[in-house]
Amino acid sequence: MGWLWSLIVGGVIGWLAGLIMGRDVPGGVIGNIIAGLIGSWIGGMLFPDFGPIVGGFAIIPALIGAIILIAVVSFVLRRSR
Numbered sequence: 001m002g003w004l005w006s007l008i009v010g011g012v013i014g015w016l017a018g019l020i021m022g023r024d025v026p027g028g029v030i031g032n033i034i035a036g037l038i039g040s041w042i043g044g045m046l047f048p049d050f051g052p053i054v055g056g057f058a059i060i061p062a063l064i065g066a067i068i069l070i071a072v073v074s075f076v077l078r079r080s081r
Contacts, residue, residue, distance in 0.1 A: 011033040017067045039064075
């Protein structure tokens with residue numbers, strides 16, 4: 001049941017990061033989940049755990065990491081066109 005909670009929280013984090021950036025995450029719901037999970041990993045590597053922790057994710061570093069990930073992916077996709 002913990003993995004389901006992680007997927008839900010990861011999806012919400014990816015969705016919020018997409019809203020903040022004003023860009024759609026490629027892949028829809030699956031893309032949001034992946035952006036949230038990878039973003040939380042990036043945020044955890046760059047920042048200490050602070051803020052609320054939900055489903056094993058420190059929300060603020062995870063959101064910052066997801067925003068960084070979406071910015072990089074958007075930049076790469078825009079350059080490849």
